[in-house]
Amino acid sequence: MAERKAFLLRLDPAIWAAMERLAQTELRSVNSQIEFLLRDALARRGIKPRDAAGSAPAGGTITRGSKLA
DSSP: OOOOOOOOOOOOHHHHHHHHHHHHHTTOOHHHHHHHHHHHHHHHTTOOOOOTTSOOSTTOOOOTTOOOO
C-alpha cells in the first residue's frame, strides 16, 4: 500500500459534524471523505497530484487548467 502523509488538522466542530454526516451517507470514513473532497477540489482546478516519486499519475501531467480525462 502507498505510504500516507499524516498531519494534524484542526476543524470547527460544526464542520467536523457535517463531515461525519456526509461520510456516513457516502459510506466512507471521515478521513477518506476529506481526501475524496480534496482530490475533487484539485481536479476541478485542473491540478493532478504527483506521487511520492514526484511523477504525475499514469497518463497525466500537472498543469493548471488542463482538462482531466
